[in-house]
Amino acid sequence: MDIVTKPKLSRRIWDYTLLTVLALIILAPFLIGLWTSFLPTMQIAQGNFLSTKVSLQNYIDAFTQTPILRYLGNSLVISTATMIAQLIFCSMSAYAFVFLKFKGRKFLFGMFLATMMLPFEAEIIPNFQTVKALGLLNSYSVMVIPFLTSAFGVFMLRQSFMQMPIELKEAADIEGLGHFQFYWKMVLPYNRIPLMTLGAYSFLGAWNQYLWPMLTTFSNDFRPVQNGLRQLQSEETFNDWGMIQATAAIVVIPTLIVLFIGQHYFKSGVNEGAVK
Amino acid sequence: MMKKFTAFLKTYALPIFAIFALVLGLAFVHGSRDASSAKAGRIPVVFWHEMGGPAEVQLDKMVDDFNKSQNKYEVIPQYQGVYDEAVQKIIQSHGTSASPAVFQSFDISTAQMMHSKYTTPVQKFIDEDNYDTSNISSVARSFYSNKGKQLAMPFNTSQPVLYYNASLFKKYGVTPPSKSPSYSEVTRAAEQLYKKSHHKVKGMTMEIYGWLLEEALANAHTSLINNGDGHTGNPTKINLNNPTTKKFLTWIRTNIKSGDFVNYGSGASAETNEIAAFLAGKLGIFVQSSAYIGQLTTGNKNKLGISYFPHPDGVKANGVGIGGAALWISNDKPAKTQRGAWEFIKFTQTAKNQAAWQKATGYLALNKNSQKTKTLQDLYKKIPAAKVPGEQLASAKPNNTNSGILMEGMQLTRELEQTAMETVYNGGNINSALNTADKAMNANLKTTNKADGR
Amino acid sequence: MLKSPAQSTPTSPLSVEKTKNKIADQEAKFTLNAKDKYFAWAFLGPSLLILGVFIFYPMVKTLYLSLFLTNTVGKTTVFVGLSNYINLLTSADYLSSLGVTLFYVFAVTIITIALGLVLANLASKRLPGIGLFRTLFSATMGVSVSVAAIFWLFIFNPSTGFLSLASTFLHLPQIPWLTDPTAAMWAVIITTVWMNLGFTFLILLGAMSSVPTTLYEAANIEGASSRFQFFHITIPSISPTLFFVSIITLIESFKSFGLIDLMTKGGPTNATNMLVYRIYKDAFYSGNFAQASAESIILTIIIALFTLLQFKVLEKRVNY
Structure with missing residues (x-):
């Protein structure tokens, strides 16, 4: 018996040690950042990294002296609006590609796929001119309108709509449901999970936008949080690391919480193509 | 799956929406200005x-x-x-x-x-x-x-000036740079400070900043571009690879080699870092805009010294532009x-x-x-030193070389100047770095003039 | 990692399982309905409009702009044909940007995938409490560019940074992380890999957990080492997913912008001046819209090629 368990035990200890060390390495930037956010800036500047003068002063400063809450609020508005819009418009397009028969359907779907080859980053110049001509600069709309739909979303939902049982469609035909009713009452509820996954993706995608808002927002009233943090760093000419780390913590902690809760849905979205 | 989804909603929906509402509320209560x-x-x-x-x-x-x-x-x-x-x-x-x-x-x-x-x-x-x-x-x-x-x-x-930590110089018994120092004088001060502090204090830095390079040219009465640095006509030729630029970069190279020089790179972070090091007593001399005097005097326990922008040896200072x-x-x-x-x-x-x-x-x-x-x-x-930038401004007789450079596309030119400086700071050949910059700058100037129909 | 869906890439190759009685298999049964045409326009209209205005039209416009010179305020003035492209492709500066981008993209992809595999392999073991480690390993998924940049800028800071303090404490030589060209590139690569790791880990873990356990059991009976099992069972079984994450990591890395902007601004000596950052800088710093447009077209070609490659491999698994 000893012969069997001993290598197993040492093997386990080795596994746990390795896991712990790797986890610590991955978490190190978080931990270092979090720790410095509690230190007075003077202590950081002098290199007293192990100072015991911890306080919440940096957080108080961040909340009272910077518009960090406003930035968070802006991002929340933009991301929520983008998410809702994509859920509606992507599912509508996917519905058309799956349940409607019309001329040029294949061609149009090909066009949708083709847009995935065109990086938005390479189109910022004309897009800037477009939103300028539309009078959208420095507003929430400028960060939502170009992203009302996404070819990726259409593609993903189409895949999952096609996996619906044929009986549902037959039942709907028997009941005499029109397209709008069938779409609203059956297709959407049936595909809740992929919709949820798309929602999570579009929300996070909008939340992480960086280049576009940087070009199109000029005041703190509309600036989302990613650019807000950049703004704070460039505005703060002193090495106020404590407060900067505090703002980073304020931004990252809610995201982490939401992510750990919603993790399951990202995984299912990616691995199963949101089929089930 | 469906059950899980419903359970998820039941458990987390309310708290998540509560957090959303709270953050939104707080965010928009904060005063906004537009x-x-x-x-x-x-x-x-x-x-x-x-x-x-x-x-x-x-x-x-x-x-x-x-x-x-x-x-x-x-x-x-x-x-x-x-x-x-x-x-x-x-x-x-x-x-x-x-x-x-x-x-x-x-x-x-x-x-x-x-x-x-x-x-x-x-x-x-x-x-x-x-x-x-x-x-x-x-x-x-x-x-x-x-x-x-x-x-x-x-x-x-503002005016570019030379800042030094007078207290540090006193502490290590090194004579600080004079009011209008030459390159070799600054080198001497930086090297001595570095040695006498047993390498605890770096002697000097010069930010990788095109403006400082341009000011070095101005102070030596050298034009960067033709037509009087653009003051007498639309510029058509840029000449960065001139003896003055070489003198300036060779001077920095000398200090890099003797180890007393520290490179903080370019941009706002370089300025933040050099000031942090200066205030912490880890850096003796740096050249920077007078606009930092405010920051350097509040909460600085050390005595601040300010001199004019350095000039090449054997050349009378022409004075710098603003x-x-x-x-x-x-x-x-x-x-x-x-x-x-x-x-x-x-x-x-x-x-x-x-x-x-x-x-x-x-x-x-x-x-x-x-x-x-x-x-x-x-x-x-x-703070008597605070008078120095004003005196430097008054001491200069305005001429084409120290009145700024009037040319479209200066931002790109500055970028290229900085790339050349970076190359040299990182050990590259001075002559070829300057030639590369010249080539790119002149190509851009040609394009700009063509696009503008000049 | 999770970019805007508009720029994202399609779903996993494992996505579609063929089973009977699904809409997908009944396509032929539908008959062409005249009314459907109107519904189609109603359902597709909004998306078509947005994609047309913000994806297709700008591509054409970018192509147009790239054939001209633009003046101070960004208006086209002189038609120059392909000369913007010729200038770019003969400029040492641009070619070096292309070079550093390729180096960055491949370094990031290879390291991300390698580390992701190590983590996923470890975390796929059935040990008590492994769930906690899985959660911790995926933590960087919740980190956006600006937050990652703040964390790592502090770590790399030359005077008061964590690495600087640590190397002083351990009497190690100081590395000028952000001012030395080579070190700065690695600083950006490390940060990018760290940001990517959570997402990559999660996908690879998912793929590994779907490998049939019977394969491993059989191998165990035959006494195959765990290394052998990893290379001969795990890797081949998850290869479609492996390919999928590699290529999206690759494509996303080509589009890197935020970290460059926040950490190095393309420097030092243009060592991190990658394609997208260059476009931004040439257009929105220097005002050279024509050249930036030509650079945009080149970037589009590169990304389109990799996306096509991705589609090609996915093709067999995706229903058209």
Whole structure:
């Protein structure tokens, strides 16, 4: 018996040690950042990294002296609006590609796929001119309108709509449901999970936008949080690391919480193509 | 799966939405400032600027004072990041509701702003009001005027100076640089400080910053571009690979080799880091804009020393040009808004406001009467070194080489200068670095001239 | 990692399982309905409009702009044909940007995948409490560019940074992380890999957990080492997913912008001046819209090629 368990035990200890060390390495930037956010800036500047003068002063400063809450609020508005819009418009397009028969359907779907080859980053110049001509600069709309739909979303939902049982469609035909009713009452509820996954993706995608808002927002009233943090760093000419780390913590902690809760849905979205 | 989903909603939906609502509520309770939020009955005047740190605090105070001083206009300041970024934001947002009524734009963008025709020259308002400009520094005013017409009003004006930590020099028994030091003198001071401190203190740094390189040329009476650095005609040729640039870079190379030099790179972070190191007593000498005097004197226990910008050995210092930015009035706003912008500009130029501005930041007070104010008299008594930049400005006789470079595309030119500096700092060959820069700069100049039909 | 869906890439190759009685298999049964045409326009209209205005039109416009010179305020003035492209492709500066981008992209992809595999392999063991480690390993998924940049800028800071303090404490030589060209590139690569790791780990873990356990059981009976099992069972079984994450990591890395902007601004000596950052800088710093447009077209070609490669491999698994 000893012969069997001993290598197993040492093997386990080795596994746990390795896991712990790797986890610590991955978490190190978080931990270092979090720790410095509690230190007075003077202590950081002098290199007293192990100072015991911890306080919440940096957080108080961040909340009272910077518009960090406003930035968070802006991002929340933009991301929520983008998410809702994509859920509606992507599912509508996917519905058309799956349940409607019309001329040029294949061609149009090909066009949708083709847009995935065109990086938005390479189109910022004309897009800037477009939103300028539309009078959208420095507003929430400028960060939502170009992203009302996404070819990726259409593609993903189409895949999952096609996996619906044929009986549902037959039942709907028997009941005499029109397209709008069938779409609203059956297709959407049936595909809740992929919709949820798309929602999570579009929300996070909008939340992480960086280049576009940087070009199109000029005041703190509309600036989302990613650019807000950049703004704070460039505005703060002193090495106020404590407060900067505090703002980073304020931004990252809610995201982490939401992510750990919603993790399951990202995984299912990616691995199963949101089929089930 | 479905069950899990419902369970998920039941468990987390409420708390998540509560957090959303809370954050949103908090966010929008916080005061917001944009054109639509001006007080009732006041004309909003959106003002874009690029002042961060203590300068921003002082600028916000100035704006606040202006808004309180009258009840017709409300100036709304909006920070736009570094100078470089702001130029295109200003040009590209022109003619939209998001654009500013009055904006701050830096020295080297002058030619670009002039050619864009997006601004109303302030001369128009000077004439309307018979505003007396004679009290405002003529060196600074001429920088932003063309053919006798004032395009913009100089606002924040600085001079590059050499800062040294006088206490450190005293502590290690090293003689600090003289009032107008030569390259070799600075090297001597930096090397001795590095040695005598047993390598605890780095001798010197010079930020990778095109402006400093241009000032080195100015101080040695050397033109970077033809047609008198653009003052006598549209430039057609750039010559960075000249003996003066080589002397400057060789000087830095000498210090890098002897180990007393520390490289903090380029950009705002380099400035933050060199100041942090200087204040922490880890750095003896650095060359930087006088605009940092405010930061360097508040909370600095060490004695601050300031000298003129160094000059090459055996060459008489020609004096350096100014740096900084001016206030421009956009021409896409109604007359009454423009009027408000002009009233604000006049407000920024008063002796009292310019004095307070110099004290808080280190930018030079442009109004001659500011020197007589108690604010500055007290400052000079407390920190005699604070007088040095003004003296340096006064000591220079304006000529084409030390009055800035008037050329479109200066931003790109500066980038290329900086790439050349970086190459040299990292051990590259000086001659080939400068040749590469020259080639790229001239190609760009050619394209610019072609695009503009000149 | 999770970019805007508009720029994202399609779903996993494992996505579609063929089973009977699904809409997908009944396509032929539908008959062409005249009314469907109107519904189609109603359902597709909004998306078509947005994609047309913000994806297709700008591509054409970018192509147009790239054939001209633009003046101070960004208006086209002189038609120059392909000369913007010729200038770019003969400029040492641009070619070096292309070079550093390729180096960055491949370094990031290879390291991300390698580390992701190590983590996923470890975390796929059935040990008590492994769930906690899985959660911790995926933590960087919740980190956006600006937050990652703040964390790592502090770590790399030359005077008061964590690495600087640590190397002083351990009497190690100081590495000038952000001012030395080579070190700066690695600083950006490390940060990018760290940001990517959570997402990559999660996908690879998912793929590994779907490998049939019977394969491993059989191998165990035959006494195959765990290394052998990893290379001969795990890797081949998850190869479609492996390919999928590699290529999206690759494509996303080509589009890197935020970290460059926040950490190095393309420097030092243009060592990190990658394609997208260059476009931004040439257009929105220097005002050279024509050249930036030509650079945009080149970037589009590169990304389109990799996306096509991705589609090609996915093709067999995706229903058209």
